[in-house]
Amino acid sequence: MANFVLRPAQPKDVSDILRLIKELAKFEEMEEKVVLTEKDLLEDGFGEHPFYHCLVAEVPRDHCSQGFSVIGFAMYYFTYDPWIGKLLYLEDFYVMQEFRGLGIGSQILKVLSEIAVKTRCSSMHFIVAENNKQSIEFYKRRGAADLSSQEGWRLFEIQKEDLLKMTAK
Amino acid sequence: MDYKLRKAEPKDVPDILRLVKELAKYEEMESQVTLTEKDLLEDGFGETPFYHCIIAETQGENGGEDLNVVGFAMYYFTYDPWVGKQLYLEEFYVMDKCRGLGIGSGILRHLSDLAMKTRCTGMMFVVAENNEPSVQFYKRRGAEDLSQEEGWRLFRFDKDSLVKMATPAEE
Numbered sequence: 001m002a003n004f005v006l007r008p009a010q011p012k013d014v015s016d017i018l019r020l021i022k023e024l025a026k027f028e029e030m031e032e033k034v035v036l037t038e039k040d041l042l043e044d045g046f047g048e049h050p051f052y053h054c055l056v057a058e059v060p061r062d063h064c065s066q067g068f069s070v071i072g073f074a075m076y077y078f079t080y081d082p083w084i085g086k087l088l089y090l091e092d093f094y095v096m097q098e099f100r101g102l103g104i105g106s107q108i109l110k111v112l113s114e115i116a117v118k119t120r121c122s123s124m125h126f127i128v129a130e131n132n133k134q135s136i137e138f139y140k141r142r143g144a145a146d147l148s149s150q151e152g153w154r155l156f157e158i159q160k161e162d163l164l165k166m167t168a169k
Numbered sequence: 170m171d172y173k174l175r176k177a178e179p180k181d182v183p184d185i186l187r188l189v190k191e192l193a194k195y196e197e198m199e200s201q202v203t204l205t206e207k208d209l210l211e212d213g214f215g216e217t218p219f220y221h222c223i224i225a226e227t228q229g230e231n232g233g234e235d236l237n238v239v240g241f242a243m244y245y246f247t248y249d250p251w252v253g254k255q256l257y258l259e260e261f262y263v264m265d266k267c268r269g270l271g272i273g274s275g276i277l278r279h280l281s282d283l284a285m286k287t288r289c290t291g292m293m294f295v296v297a298e299n300n301e302p303s304v305q306f307y308k309r310r311g312a313e314d315l316s317q318e319e320g321w322r323l324f325r326f327d328k329d330s331l332v333k334m335a336t337p338a339e340e
Contacts, residue, residue: 021250034251044253052248080220080245082189082260083202085212092250113334123327130320143330147323152298154316155323158281159291162311166281 003063004104006111009054009073014041016070017054024094028129052077055111057095057104064098071096074108076115081122088116090126109142127155170227170270172239174279177222182209184238185222192262196297220245223279225263225272239267242276247293256284258294277310295323 009017018038025031044051057072064071072095079089090112095104116124125147128135136146147153158166177185186206193199212219223242229235240263247257258280263272284292296303304314315321 025251030251036251036253040253044248051246051254052250075248075250077248078219078245079247079257080212080243080259082220082243083193083198083204085204085208086219089247091248110334113330113332117332123325125323125325127321127323130322139324142334143327144324145327147325148316149322153295153323154298154314155293155295155321156307156312157291157293157315158307158310158312163281163284163289163292166278166310 003059004071004099004102004107005058006055006104006107007058009045009056011042011046013054013056013070014038014045016056016068017041017045017073017075019068020070020073020094020096021075021092023096024092052091055108057099057108059099064096068096071099072104072108074112076112078119078121079125084122086119086121088112088119088121088124090124093126105138170267172225172227172267172270172272172275173236174223174225174275177213177224177241179210179214181222181224181238182206182213184224185209185213185241185243188238188241188262188264189243189260191264192260220259223276225267225276227267239264240272240276242280244280246287246289249290252290254287254289256280256287256289256292258292261294273306 015038018036018041021036022031022034025034045054052075054076055074056070058069059071061067061069073092074090075092076088076090079087081087093105093108095108112124128139140146183206186204186209189204190199190202193202213222220243223244224238225240226236227239229237241260242258243260244256244258247255249255261273261276263276280292294307296307298304308314
């Protein structure tokens with residue numbers, strides 16, 4: 001069992017959070033799409049009104065080949081379903097390659113589930129790319145249901161330029 | 170028909186619940202609405218609001234002082250780890266008798282304005298794949314189907330699964 005600690009993120013973790021976001025984006029071949037800065041993460045996560053929350057996984061620095069102590073994270077926030085109320089939304093979830101298979105991911109999910117139950121959320125939602133078979137299995141093994149499949153939901157987005165067009169009308 | 174858009178207030182909670190149930194009924198899911206006025210009040214107008222609402226109001230039929238709530242949009246802010254804040258449109262409904270009068274467009278314009286003011290990079294929402302009128306309504310305004318373009322699928326852990334995950338397994 002790996003020697004690791006899970007804890008809520010603090011302002012000092014912002015550079016590690018950004019590093020891990022970029023690492024995950026790189027894995028999806030989208031690294032240049034990350035335009036967020038440490039300053040944004042600091043203001044948005046640790047200001048008067050946090051727009052997101054993070055759990056970070058930490059190991060002793062000398063256990064990581066690259067000398068980092070923060071080796072995994074989960075970013076989440078609360079959403080609202082008009083039929084049942086509060087939900088926990090899991091936005092990003094990543095453990096560095098060299099620390100996979102040690103139960104860190106499972107532990108992160110366990111803590112998130114506890115947070116969801118404590119804050120009286122009715123469920124946890126998240127999206128998964130349909131070709132990410134490993135992640136789909138990881139979640140299905142733990143009881144996750146594919147709502148896109150079961151209920152036909154499709155995720156849409158209106159980007160800034162089109163939002164601006166609408167404001168001008 | 171003249172209408173007015175404004176931020177929801179605590180007094181609007183009964184109308185919000187009425188419209189939530191009306192929309193659910195249209196989807197033949199009315200019995201699934203377990204939320205109460207008390208929940209909506211605590212969750213929307215407490216110390217930390219978990220949602221926000223825009224209300225559409227029209228004058229009463231006899232042109233008197235009466236104002237009727239005929240539509241609403243429920244939204245909240247989400248966070249994209251690549252670009253930051255997003256506005257998430259959770260629910261959006263205009264009563265049947267008030268359709269085709271520009272109220273829906275007006276609500277979307279108001280939300281777009283709000284998204285720009287709060288420095289959001291986009292607006293997101295889900296649509297049922299068989300809801301052709303809504304899909305077209307959004308696509309006409311530039312919405313992209315990310316499920317189609319990027320293959321995203323929405324997943325859920327329900328309460329039972331959460332409780333199972335939160336409790337340690339029996340030794």
